[in-house]
Amino acid sequence: SSLTDLDLSRNRLRGELLRAVGLLGRVRTLNLRDNKLAALPPTLAGCSSLVELYLGRNLLVSVPPELGLISSLKTLELRDNKITSLPPEVCDLRLGLLDLANNELRSLPPELGSMTSLRSLPLDGNPIKSIRREVVAGPISALLKHLASRQADPDAPQSVGPPGRLGSLNRPVARSGNVFGIDEAALAADAARKLRLGGVAAAAAAAAAGPGPAIAGAGRGGSFGSGGGGGGGGGGGGGGELVLARAGLSEVPNEVWAAGPSLTRLDLTGNQIPALPPPPDGLVRLSGLRCLVLNAMGLHVWPLPSVAGALQGLTELQVRNNPTLRQMPLYPFVACPEVVRLELSGVAAAGCLPSGTFAGLTALQALDLSQTGLAVFPGELVQLPRLRVLNLASNRLDTLPVEVSEMRRLDELNLSNNNIATLPPQLGLLSDTLRSLMLEGNPLRTLRRPILERGTAAVLLYLKDRIPA
Structure with a gap:
């Protein structure tokens, strides 16, 4: 239609x-x-x-x-x-x-x-x-x-919902291939069986699928792997997607790692798993991953392996809402140099990374560093050739460098809830490309409220008119 x-x-x-x-x-x-x-x-x-x-x-x-x-x-x-x-x-x-x-x-x-x-x-x-x-x-x-x-706050009451609710995602996940009348409980049980999840994990995975799936195998046949045929976790050819969001896991079952390169998407959101196995086990065995979702897991250790190119095909990485993750290695993204979408909101360690940390991520198009305690704009972001969406909301930024005006591909810039008092007039040079500029919650002194209320285009035009001759 x-x-x-x-x-x-x-x-x-x-x-x-x-x-x-x-x-x-x-x-x-x-x-x-x-x-x-x-x-x-x-x-x-x-x-x-x-x-x-x-x-x-x-x-x-x-x-x-x-x-x-x-x-x-x-x-x-x-x-x-x-x-x-x-x-x-x-x-x-x-x-x-x-x-x-x-x-x-x-x-x-x-x-x-x-x-x-x-x-x-x-x-x-x-x-x-x-x-x-x-x-x-x-x-x-x-x-x-x-x-x-x-x-x-780990002691604050959390509204995570009942086990088995669909995990927090930013875009649709292929779950069954047909959302009309499909038996989600059967799909979850099938995925659990094919992964040979044992004991409590298998029971929780299958039972959780009643009101909304905790596990969803997303091959063409609605099961883990491709075609829904085959036996073990590795499956046949093609890509498999596995959602284990809020399944009550305290560790990742070995069968997940045994899936090997056939697994293209893994979502472990909401399971309290403080660390993933180091190489040669763990993520290095999932070299076919394209999307990895590790939100709200209580991580204490940076989950990616420090093995160059180990996850060469990974294009989306979500590690949001892990406030217990307070340290990251010197080169945290060496395993996934081709990442396109990177979400680190609520990760304290991401707010104090050394200068140049993001410089090698030349394929990056969307970066979320909100709620990380960031106090200084990472200068290397200006040089990223494909960056279109940048979220720096709810941080401690008090200035914005003039060089931001060089980010001519930028489509969305979120600076809300920082300590920014003035904006460089050169930001107005982005008026042809910047569709959304979010500024609410800043003590701006040079922009009057009526201008702010008229939206992004009006703000950029105002700034552009004030560029020194």
């Missing part, structure tokens, strides 16, 4: 929204306001082009975690419902507006503090008790900092 905008507001829709909504893969705006919808199907994740979703004034009591897979979503309106909790998976979205006003929320997930793209978060009309009223009613930057601090 070529449909891009769909307005179903005030249509007396009741009960659960039809699962077939997931077939609307090209829809960018979906308006379901003013109905009597009580539930949303997980197949909503099939709307992979969705930018704006309006669900206000319904009867919703929950939000499916699969909503967090719609990476294009920027506006999510949930006001005037009966929602009691927000799944942490939703917090991986890069929303500008999240409207939760007039619901039944008593708390907010700490993971929401990582949503540094957020510009508006209406919360009035909720019985929130876990956060001081002045924080909830104050600036959004203060609220996000508060939530982020709770996330980094």
Whole structure:
């Protein structure tokens, strides 16, 4: 279908929204306001082009975690419902507006503090008790900092959800090849069997798949490896994807490493595994990996091997929300020189890396260094030829070097919640390419509020006009 905008507001829709909504893969705006919808199907994740979703004034009591897979979503309106909790998976979205006003929320997930793209978060009309009223009613930057601090505190209550919920991801994961009516529990059990997970791990993996899969084998046949045929963890040819998010693991089963080069994606999010096996075991055996997700694992040791090119094909690395990771080796990315997307938000060690650490990552297109305590802009980033997205939010930066104006491929720059008082006028030279410049939460003295409120284009034009002759 070529449909891009769909307005179903005030249509007396009741009960659960039809699962077939997931077939609307090209829809960018979906308006379901003013109905009597009580539930949303997980197949909503099939709307992979969705930018704006309006669900206000319904009867919703929950939000499916699969909503967090719609990476294009920027506006999510949930006001005037009966929602009691927000799944942490939703917090991986890069929303500008999240409207939760007039619901039944008593708390907010700490993971929401990582949503540094957020510009508006209406919360009035909720019985929130876990956060001081002045924080909830104050600036959004203060609220996000508060939530982020709770996330980094191992003693703070964590809203990780029940075991088996879909792991926190930034883009859709191939799970079964068919989101309509597939038996996820059977898929999880099959993946566990093929990996020969023993004891508690196998039971947890299979049982967790009820409300949402903890394990998903993503070959063509819906099982680990390719084609769904074969026996052991290594499988046949082709690529395999394995999601073991929040499966209650305390170590990685040996069968995972035995999968060898056939494994292309591994997600261990939310399992408390402080360290991975060093070479010659562990990740060096998974030379075919293209995506590695190690978020919120309580890591104490940098997980990548110090073996040059050991993960030559790795293009995406996520190590977010590991505040216990306080040291990194001198050359932390020597194993994956071709990485394209690198996410280190909430990793304290990433905020004090030596100058030049990122210089060799010439394929890098997206870098997230938010909430790392970064105090100085890494100068080598200016020379990265393909860098398009740079997130430096919620750090301790007080200046921005003039050389940033040389980053002519930059499409998105997030500087929100830092200590920046002035911006170099030369930043205005990026007006033809920089689509999004986020500055909220900085003590800017040279930019008036009306200019900031007019958005990125107005700010860049203002700066450009002030470049010395």
